[in-house]
Amino acid sequence: MRDLKDQCWVLTEEDIDALEIGSGILGTGGGGNPYIGKLRARQALREGYELKVLPLNAIADEAMVVPLGGIGAPLVSFERLKEGREGLRCLRSLEERLGFKADAVACEEIGGQNSMEPLITGAFAGLPVVDGDGMGRAFPEMQMTTYSIYGHRSTPSVMCDPHGNAVAFENAITEKWHETMARACVIAQGGASVLASAPMSGAYVKRYSIPHTYTQAIGLGRAVMDARKTHSDPIAAICEREGGQHIFSGKINDLKRHFKGGFNVGVASIEGLDSYRGSIGQITIQNEYLMFERDGQMVTCVPDLVVVLDLDTGLPITTEILRYGQRIAVLALPCHELLRTPQALDVVGPACFGFPDVIYKPLAEAA
Amino acid sequence: MRDLKDQCWVLTEEDIDALEIGSGILGTGGGGNPYIGKLRARQALREGYELKVLPLNAIADEAMVVPLGGIGAPLVSFERLKEGREGLRCLRSLEERLGFKADAVACEEIGGQNSMEPLITGAFAGLPVVDGDGMGRAFPEMQMTTYSIYGHRSTPSVMCDPHGNAVAFENAITEKWHETMARACVIAQGGASVLASAPMSGAYVKRYSIPHTYTQAIGLGRAVMDARKTHSDPIAAICEREGGQHIFSGKINDLKRHFKGGFNVGVASIEGLDSYRGSIGQITIQNEYLMFERDGQMVTCVPDLVVVLDLDTGLPITTEILRYGQRIAVLALPCHELLRTPQALDVVGPACFGFPDVIYKPLAEAA
Numbered sequence: 230m231r232d233l234k235d236q237c238w239v240l241t242e243e244d245i246d247a248l249e250i251g252s253g254i255l256g257t258g259g260g261g262n263p264y265i266g267k268l269r270a271r272q273a274l275r276e277g278y279e280l281k282v283l284p285l286n287a288i289a290d291e292a293m294v295v296p297l298g299g300i301g302a303p304l305v306s307f308e309r310l311k312e313g314r315e316g317l318r319c320l321r322s323l324e325e326r327l328g329f330k331a332d333a334v335a336c337e338e339i340g341g342q343n344s345m346e347p348l349i350t351g352a353f354a355g356l357p358v359v360d361g362d363g364m365g366r367a368f369p370e371m372q373m374t375t376y377s378i379y380g381h382r383s384t385p386s387v388m389c390d391p392h393g394n395a396v397a398f399e400n401a402i403t404e405k406w407h408e409t410m411a412r413a414c415v416i417a418q419g420g421a422s423v424l425a426s427a428p429m430s431g432a433y434v435k436r437y438s439i440p441h442t443y444t445q446a447i448g449l450g451r452a453v454m455d456a457r458k459t460h461s462d463p464i465a466a467i468c469e470r471e472g473g474q475h476i477f478s479g480k481i482n483d484l485k486r487h488f489k490g491g492f493n494v495g496v497a498s499i500e501g502l503d504s505y506r507g508s509i510g511q512i513t514i515q516n517e518y519l520m521f522e523r524d525g526q527m528v529t530c531v532p533d534l535v536v537v538l539d540l541d542t543g544l545p546i547t548t549e550i551l552r553y554g555q556r557i558a559v560l561a562l563p564c565h566e567l568l569r570t571p572q573a574l575d576v577v578g579p580a581c582f583g584f585p586d587v588i589y590k591p592l593a594e595a596a
Numbered sequence: 597m598r599d600l601k602d603q604c605w606v607l608t609e610e611d612i613d614a615l616e617i618g619s620g621i622l623g624t625g626g627g628g629n630p631y632i633g634k635l636r637a638r639q640a641l642r643e644g645y646e647l648k649v650l651p652l653n654a655i656a657d658e659a660m661v662v663p664l665g666g667i668g669a670p671l672v673s674f675e676r677l678k679e680g681r682e683g684l685r686c687l688r689s690l691e692e693r694l695g696f697k698a699d700a701v702a703c704e705e706i707g708g709q710n711s712m713e714p715l716i717t718g719a720f721a722g723l724p725v726v727d728g729d730g731m732g733r734a735f736p737e738m739q740m741t742t743y744s745i746y747g748h749r750s751t752p753s754v755m756c757d758p759h760g761n762a763v764a765f766e767n768a769i770t771e772k773w774h775e776t777m778a779r780a781c782v783i784a785q786g787g788a789s790v791l792a793s794a795p796m797s798g799a800y801v802k803r804y805s806i807p808h809t810y811t812q813a814i815g816l817g818r819a820v821m822d823a824r825k826t827h828s829d830p831i832a833a834i835c836e837r838e839g840g841q842h843i844f845s846g847k848i849n850d851l852k853r854h855f856k857g858g859f860n861v862g863v864a865s866i867e868g869l870d871s872y873r874g875s876i877g878q879i880t881i882q883n884e885y886l887m888f889e890r891d892g893q894m895v896t897c898v899p900d901l902v903v904v905l906d907l908d909t910g911l912p913i914t915t916e917i918l919r920y921g922q923r924i925a926v927l928a929l930p931c932h933e934l935l936r937t938p939q940a941l942d943v944v945g946p947a948c949f950g951f952p953d954v955i956y957k958p959l960a961e962a963a
Contacts, residue, residue: 394765397763
């Protein structure tokens with residue numbers, strides 16, 4: 230391997246602040262609370278570790294890249310802190326098990342705390358994180374990455390909890406079976422662990438990552454920070470950058486939310502405000518915001534992004550901190566084209582979340 | 597390793613018939629349906645495989661012995677047949693993972709189908725099964741073996757399901773954590789898998805196995821078969837052989853049984869017959885028969901054995917085939933002394949099954 234060090238982007242505390250906001254927006258409410266993630270990443274930075282992002286085109290084809298992320302329910306990871314080195318234990322166990330040395334870490338999910346998890350593990354391991362991810366957003370299940378969708382077998386994998394328990398999924402006959410077994414096990418482990426999957430080649434990562442999503446998330450966060458500093462509209466700034474639409478404003482007047490099968494699930498009802506006065510919005514939740522309906526009509530659904538922001542500050546609101554009475558803006562952002570193929574829609578379309586009758590109309594094509 | 601072949605006892609079809617009955621009795625209603633196990637063992641025998649039992653004193657101290665057994669709910673394994681080579685896949689994966697070759701297989705649980713599982717895997721692998729086990733009966737959870745109780749760390753272990761999924765528990769911080777994670781995962785896999793635990797040394801096996809339980813179970817089965825042939829009383833024959841007591845006869849007049857957390861749980865109420873007319877018996881179930889009460893008084897509880905037999909034939913009845921109207925005999929058999937130490941009672945006493953107020957009075961000491 231050639232030395233990748235000089236091609237890496239070394240993140241600053243300000244980058245992490247921006248990533249908190251950007252990954253919160255792209256997380257569509259899930260992926261783990263980004264504020265908790267930021268505190269952990271900042272702690273690593275202050276202890277002298279380097280958080281490094283490697284441009285996609287700087288990876289050698291033959292590089293060994295380990296995808297990594299937190300698994301569990303955002304609600305749990307919000308309340309129970311990680312021990313900190315779960316990801317590093319996963320990585321080392323996988324390397325030992327398979328007899329290789331990782332060249333870089335890949336992000337499974339840019340949304341929420343899962344944008345920070347690979348950076349933190351990479352920092353402890355002295356490895357960079359590839360500038361891209363497997364979702365371009367957050368999704369509730371592991372098989373929903375472009376890595377899995379386009380043919381990567383994610384087992385053998387290793388999952389570690391904060392206590393020191395470690396489980397290796399040696400073989401799963403399908404990516405969905407991997408998810409099913411890991412989900413059962415993470416619930417037994419208390420609901421918030423880290424999982425590292427089988428390594429991918431650099432060539433595969435370059436071809437099937439959602440590209441440049443660290444750059445995207447940090448840029449998005451900076452745009453919101455800049456808009457707030459200059460008293461301009463952060464919501465407009467987000468829509469402009471991402472080709473998105475502001476589809477609703479309102480106040481949450483009903484919120485059903487519970488913990489089921491290891492997921493946060495629920496429905497939020499929103500009473501329209503401003504130009505939406507008289508309308509009713511509804512958001513369906515499964516760890517993330519899955520779908521938004523206005524007056525009973527489907528407006529935006531997975532895999533496009535339903536983003537919930539604080540109406541005043543423009544800051545993202547994750548599903549576990551959503552509450553009655555909040556005044557929110559709802560945005561629709563188009564997902565990446567790798568999530569819009571028939572192959573992808575078989576795994577991340579509305580039917581995969583229990584809504585077979587919902588027809589996905591890509592926002593990118595409507596625009 | 598010296599060649600152990602000539603010291604092995606090679607089982608016949610008649611031995612398997614006897615083992616079905618004997619392991620059914622020692623299984624106290626659980627350990628998986630022994631009839632299904634017998635069919636599988638007989639099939640292996642008829643395909644030309646050898647089912648071999650190795651005397652405990654024939655094992656070298658430095659031998660590597662792999663404990664192995666089915667995990668799940670008896671109810672599931674009764675209805676969903678095994679693929680057949682789950683145990684062999686576990687064994688091979690463990691050998692490859694840890695870089696050793698097994699010299700013998702050990703039985704986790706002599707009760708029920710779990711007496712057959714190591715024999716079948718041993719047959720496919722060309723390995724003998726040690727004449728002993730980790731329970732001397734059946735228990736619902738993995739940490740309840742003498743292997744675990746006296747200090748063996750059962751991880752790394754490998755669990756395989758009929759589909760081809762394989763999970764390795766690389767590290768569990770306690771034996772109970774191993775059980776918790778494996779239980780969650782086996783439910784996800786459909787409720788009936790096989791698990792092979794980390795190898796034990798021959799010296800450890802000799803010291804901490806419940807000894808000679810294959811000999812015991814097969815002898816017990818033969819005694820019942822002989823009694824039935826000669827029209828003498830099989831129930832009396834069992835009590836005499838095992839130092840047990842016939843503690844109730846009656847008809848099942850109420851049966852609450854359900855599937856909870858991966859276990860068969862429930863309560864059976866029995867109306868007394870013969871010398872017990874006018875009395876009411878009650879059996880508490882968690883995969884096995886845990887406790888027997890007569891007219892509200894505790895008579896026998898774990899770790900002593902509560903055995904349920906058909907009143908007419910003397911054949912054992914497992915919890916999943918128990919039904920309203922059955923006429924049964926209830927026997928109490930003393931457990932092995934390795935299960936009666938304070939160390940053991942911390943893991944297999946009544947408190948461990950959710951009955952902290954039940955005081956265990958060893959049958960062996962009362963006799």
